[in-house]
Amino acid sequence: MNTLETLPVTLDDVLKAQELLEGIITKTPVESSRALGSLVGGNVFFKCENLQRAGSFKVRGAYVRMARLTDDEKKRGVVAASAGNHAQGVAVAAKSLGINARIYMPLGVALPKLAATRSHGAEVVLHGHNVDEALAEAQRYANETGAVFVHPFDNVDVVAGQGTIGLEILDQIPNVDTILMGVGGGGLLAGVAVAIKAKAKELGREIRVIGVQAENAAAYPPSLAADALVPLKKVTTMADGIAVGRPGQLPFSIIRELVDDVVTVSEDSLARALIFLLERAKMVVEPAGAVGVAALMDGKIENPGNTAVVLSGGNIDPMLMLKVIQRGLSAAGRFMTVRMMLDDRPGSLATIARIIAENDANVTGLDHTRLGGSISMGDVSITINLETKGHEHGEQVLGALRAEGFQPIVVH
Structure with a gap:
């Protein structure tokens, strides 16, 4: 039999999920990016799931999963982390379906x-210092109360729902x-791969x-190389939406068969x-949604x-955005x-200001x-934040300072 027909999620599952989501979700727009297209030598389009209900694609899979619960399961409510x-x-x-939802979120969210x-009407319980601890508590609550755990x-239903993006x-x-x-x-990659690869086969x-x-x-590159789930010992990234240390068993079984890379x-x-x-596309996107770009x-x-790039979400904390903007400007020079x-003598600071202005x-x-610190008597430490026009311009400014006898050290 064909691999596509033997996978745990099929094109038929995705098509049925699409019917279920009709009138519930937003068919998010596609925007072209000339700037990125000219950079890579092709046409680039953004699939704007950052404009989806609740700010990300996640509502697709969640709704499909919960809409298929039995009446008894709906009465028991759902729990997630x-x-x-x-x-x-x-x-x-949950609000659309009239189901009580209890959601565990880590402390410091x-x-x-x-x-x-x-x-949106959910009961939120803060628990644990990371998502893994919150997930464990949500699973414990489900086992104890009979509430349905929404992974x-x-x-299968979650993956099929996400596949409707494809x-x-x-x-x-x-x-x-x-x-x-x-x-x-x-979940997203597996669902889209099922839909796209099956449709591509139909189209030849x-x-x-x-x-x-x-x-x-x-976690996926080493897991795919080993053909087995390889959990990471540590996960540290600003992209909290994809900060997962262990692939899901169900998505992995699909991704290893269908995904190109x-x-x-x-x-x-x-x-x-x-x-x-932000600058060229006027899009507010969270880090996890920007990895394709x-x-x-x-x-x-x-x-x-x-090329289509899925901007998967736009839920970014303003404080994180401030840090990211500074880091992004620094990385771009x-x-x-x-x-x-x-x-410590008069005129040194004025000389530095003149050099910076002249450049x-x-x-x-x-x-x-x-x-304070390690500063010797008669010495002064100065730290200057500069706006420059790129890496070459930055080196020009540093070179001008060195030419005047100063020894600038780039902090970041």
Whole structure:
């Protein structure tokens, strides 16, 4: 039999999920990006799930899973655990279906995500210091009370629901060659791969499906290489939406058969991609939703052709956005912090200011310290935040300072 027909989720499952979601979700728009297209030498389109209900694709799978519960199961209510997007998706789906939802979120979860989940009517319980601890408590509660546990990715209905994005992409971009998206547990990537590969076979052509992970949270490459689930010992990334240390067994069984590749991107690349989306596409996207853009900007995808990038979510904490913007500008050479030791005599700071001004850079902050730490008597430490126009311009400013006898050290 054909591999597509023997997988745990089939095209028929995705088509039925699409029918179930009719009138419930938003058919999110597709926007073209000339700027990114010219960079990679092809047409690039953004599938804007950041504009979906509750701010991400997660409502698709959550609704399909919960709509298929029996009347008795619905009366018992549902329980889930998440740091953000899955929580909001479950909360929205529960409200639409009239089901009581209890959601465990880790202590320290971003306040906007906490407030949004509660605003959709779910009961939120803060527990544990990470999602894994919250998941364990949610599972314990389900076992104790009979509430139905709604897993974020390791479930047939959830995977089928996420796969409806693939059907929409084919309808909106019929000539698509490559589809990129972030992958954490794997529910989105698995669902889209099922829909796309089955439809591509019907059409008699090839369409590549590629997953992207943050390199500090990349469990899929080693798992695919070993053909077995390989959990990570540590996960550290700004992309909390895909910060999953162990692939889901169900998605993995599909991804290893259908997905063409899984690539990784750095934190600096993620930050640059978010800046690009803000400036050039006018899109507010969370880090997990920007990994596909980062992969294209890094040249990780060869011969992309007509490319669709799933912007999977837009739920970013404003405080994180501030940090990411600064990191992104620094990675692009447009923001630089330098530190210098000076003799404590009049005129030194004025000379530095003159050099910076003559080289067309802009000072955005300055710290001038005479005492403390390892500073010797008669010395001054200054730290200057600079706006520059790129890496070459930054080196020009540093070179001008060195030419005048200063020894600037780039902090970041």
